[in-house]
Amino acid sequence: MTTLLQIKDLRTFFYTPEGVVRAVDGISYDVKEGETVGIVGESGCGKSVSSLTMMRLIPQPPGKVLSGQVLFEGSDLLKVDEEEIRRIRGHKIAMVFQEPMTSLNPVLTLGDQLSEAMVLHLNMSKQAAWQRAAELLDMVGIPDAGRRVQDYPHQFSGGMRQRAMIAMALSCNPKLLIADEPTTAVDVTIQAQLLELIARLSKESKTAVIIITHNLGVVARYADWVNVMYAGRIIEAASARDVYGDPQHPYTVGLLLSVPRLDEPRKVKLLPIEGSPPDLVAPPPGCYFHPRCRFRVDVCFREYPPLELVANNHWSACWVAKEAPWKTAS
């Protein structure tokens, strides 16, 4: 598979009255054509900011992109002019956001909003675009789509709005779909529907997908590759099978141990990760995870570990990953 998107050393800081927030602090990863990449991390770890940076959607100021390259089809998205990025946004690269209510315009019909991108990017006539909009709504499972295309967002339920967002994102056959917490605001049974829908449609159209989520379970089923983020950096990266089956970073190990699982016998007690994520204005010295880590050694207090290859195609930023002390610990 060829590489579709290459992110190199992306760094986005926010300059606030409280200090400099190092939201994204040097992340690099690739997305191959047709691949689904999961980005997992807790709130404030920089997973959304990294994707917004890619799309040049960070308000500057207070934000500032200090370094990095986002290579897509031979050009650096961080360098191209405003007109060019607008041609790519919503066309070659589309996004689905977490809040389906706030990301749809309440005073325009869904047909207007769905057809807008197609008229703009695909040079379709308004009529043809409306026709296509109805087809798209039908494709994502909106009943009676031909009539519902004239509805306003408030006439749709939460799950339907999110499906309409997915339809809109896929309207111009993007090469890459970025889904930022697409199922966080909806219920469990709707979440299952939406994820199956994204998986099916992306497979059919060979669209690559980046799914951003805080829920480890969500990406387990759908992602080919998983990047785990903590405090603005990627701390582990591997195929989904390896990340879940053989985690190589104490944070990932801790996360997997702390969630109760339905397929395993009930534990008497959960094993939480103690403490809380660091303040990104004043992160701790050394490895950002060391204050919460059960396996820390001296060097963890002084130096941040590089993201290194620790097993076959499995990357981890941890000084003790080679020894993997969590395998023998209880």
Added chain:
Amino acid sequence: MEDRILVDIKGLKMYFPVTSGIVWQHKVADVKAVDGVSFFVRRGETLGLVGESGSGKTTTGRCILQLYRPTAGQVFFEGKDLCTMKSGELRHMRRKMQIIFQDPYSSLNPRMSCGAIVGEPIKIHKLAKTNTEYRDRVKELLETVGLNAYMADRYPHEFSGGQRQRIGVARALAGDPDFIVCDEPVSALDVSIQAQIINLLEELQAKFHLTYLFIAHDLAVVRHISNRVAVMYLGKLHEVADRDEIYARPLHPYTKALISAAPIPDPKVEATRERIILVGDIPSPLRPPPACNFHTRCPIAIQVCREKEPPLEQKATDHWVACWRA
């Protein structure tokens, strides 16, 4: 665990009127948030209450505490009906039943210090005779939930989400209650913090012999913490059973779908796992489907499901279900 019933709910109904008109307001419909729900909670146990948004689980919790006065039905607490109590009498009862809210950001007053928040129930119920006793009690409460006593002077914005939820827990404990409604206490927290709060709730339950009604939508968390589990859908109770029983042998198609939709963090398991994907959306509680209100999304619905409402029937020991096909 004792077998005595602490909270007994019978035929609970909570209708919210929908009005129309600006000058002359008149009622046009009812949102039947809770529509005839009966269950009990035994002393010392945790009853998990699950369901999707709009299923009425939070409203049920609030009706038990009389934060909403139910439209109909009875709520017995230690054998006394709370629904017919006068407000003065109810205030005394409130000390024994508390609530922990979902959102640790909006459920703490930003203008009150952490100590004042935790100490307010002590003042209201006059549980401390002297100022020293009051301060000692606040200190003790903060330490019980894993905070430091010196944090009493800090304000909510100075705490992290997990710490704020600990303040919420300390406030609920201040009156030395018997019963706590935990309304999605971990769903607003980060994954790495959730286990901390769950463990804390379990420790406190053992230490103070608490009874919990644990409202949540995360089925894995509910299985971990509950002794029994109740499943609600659109204002009605569809299944109640012992925890191990309901996860091993769910009888209601909705329960089955909920369990199968809960993601498991393991691609190998997920690859072979059978999933029941429900079609369509949750209907509006303003116009719930007639008869069995789940029939519009049910994969195994038959004619009778569209005609008659199934009663909640006992199918096994401690296992009740409302489904014609069970």
